[in-house]
Amino acid sequence: MLPALTVPPLALYVHFPWCVRKCPYCDFNSYTLNGALPREPYLARLEKDLEAQAPQLAGREIISVFFGGGTPSLFAPDAIARLLETARRQLKLAADAEVTLEANPGAVERGAFREYRAAGVTRVSLGAQSFDARSLGALGRIHSPEETRTAAAELHAAGLANFNLDLMYALPGQDLRGAVRDVEEALALAPAHLSHYQLTIEAGTVFAAQRPSLPDEDLSAAMRDECAAQLASAGLCRYEVSAWASPRAQCQHNLNYWTFGDYLGVGAGAHGKLSFPASGEIVRTTQLREPRRYLAAADVDLARRTIPQRELPFEFMLNALRLTAGFSAATFTSRTGLPWQAVEGQIRAAIARGFLHRGADRFRPSERGLEFLNEMLVDFLPENPEKPSGSALSMATPKPLPGAVRPLFTAIRGANGE
Ligand SMILES: C[S@@+](CC[C@H](N)C(=O)[O-])C[C@H]1O[C@@H](n2cnc3c(N)ncnc32)[C@H](O)[C@@H]1O
Ligand code: SF4
Secondary structure, eight states: OOOOOOOOOEEEEEEEOEESSOOTTOOSSOEEOOSSOOHHHHHHHHHHHHHHHGGGGTTOEEEEEEEEESOGGGSOHHHHHHHHHHHHHHSEEEEEEEEEEEEOTTSSOTTHHHHHHHHTOOEEEEEEEOSOHHHHHHTTOSSOHHHHHHHHHHHHHTTOOOEEEEEEESOTTOOHHHHHHHHHHHHTTOOSEEEEEEOOOOTTSHHHHSOOOOOOHHHHHHHHHHHHHHHHHTTOEEEETTEEEOGGGSOHHHHHHHTTOEEEEESTTOEEEEEETTTTEEEEEEOOSSHHHHHHOSSOOOEEEEOOGGGHHHHHHHHHTTBTTOBOHHHHHHHHOOOTHHHHHHHHHHHHTTSEEEOSSOEEEOHHHHHTHHHHHHTTSOSSSOOOOHHHHHTTSSOSOOSSOOOHHHHHTTOOOO
């Protein structure tokens, strides 16, 4: 008999697909905003989505909300307040729910953070990327280092000290000193959380077509290690491949993805994952990706796919192996509904290769395991040749924050991220 699938915690992801300008390295579901922001139609469509998805939840509580993008900060605080109100009306939002808003330092009104906080935002994730004006230029960013500093100061002043800075390293023309300086500059702004991603060249981006010259593998590894030492000496702990924070400031929303929790996905291209213990099914939901089509659809057109059991080990490990704290066998069985024997052999092999440590009640990736995540993950791929292409594994590299994760099946279909 299979172990019982249990109901995991539930989060809500809301996607905003527009940016002031599309960055040449970015393969997220985001588009340059041409003309006026379709504020009213988009908000109304999101509300309709929330309403349509609520009945299947049977009163389950939402533990976190993430407004991601694209650039959600293009929507003014009253829009975010309105959505949170709708979410409260349609769903059961936990009183202490973490509510994160992604913001671009070049696309947020001065003084708006106070209002976002009043609207119910408890955490902000700021796309700093670098503090070097030349690097920002090469990345096509719309803001200066000074604008990031101003935004961080405003966050502190607004009582939103619980903020994250996104930084990237191994940038075009960057040297070791430059990468470390970026981390020092970021730490000087006293963020509660820092995400540190190696710039990767993604298919379909401008950088893929006109590849910039990037630091080689050895230099990139040296940057990662030097920056890690800086982050650790500043008192931040690495709790995920690319995420650093004190235990109090870990991102609850992302932790829920990485522990294979459930989430509702609302907005253009957003994915969801929902577990139904009564039928033993885990279902992926996908919204129409293209904003115009998403907006035009008269009815809520949500694609649903039950994840085949053979794909669950890889799906679980793709998330759980990113965490420095690893996972327990009990979490694996209760979140997938599979017996431990489904992965026992691969786990034993990963331990033998030095990728995984066995603790009293958990399995934790070693330093080597975190570095060679892809090699460890290959062993969990489904036997059946509906195999993901290389892109499934590129998702496992220390790359962008999965404000909305890129589940295995999207990769199988060769589509882009969320
Ligand atoms: C979806 S973006 C949202 C943040 C916001 N739109 C911004 O850029 O200011 C999340 C983060 O992913 C990271 N990212 C995006 N594309 C990347 C790439 N090709 N390689 C590494 N990191 C990337 C960036 O650090 C970015 O801040
Ligand atoms: S990195 Fe952020 S601002 Fe740039 S295109 Fe992607 S989502 Fe938009």
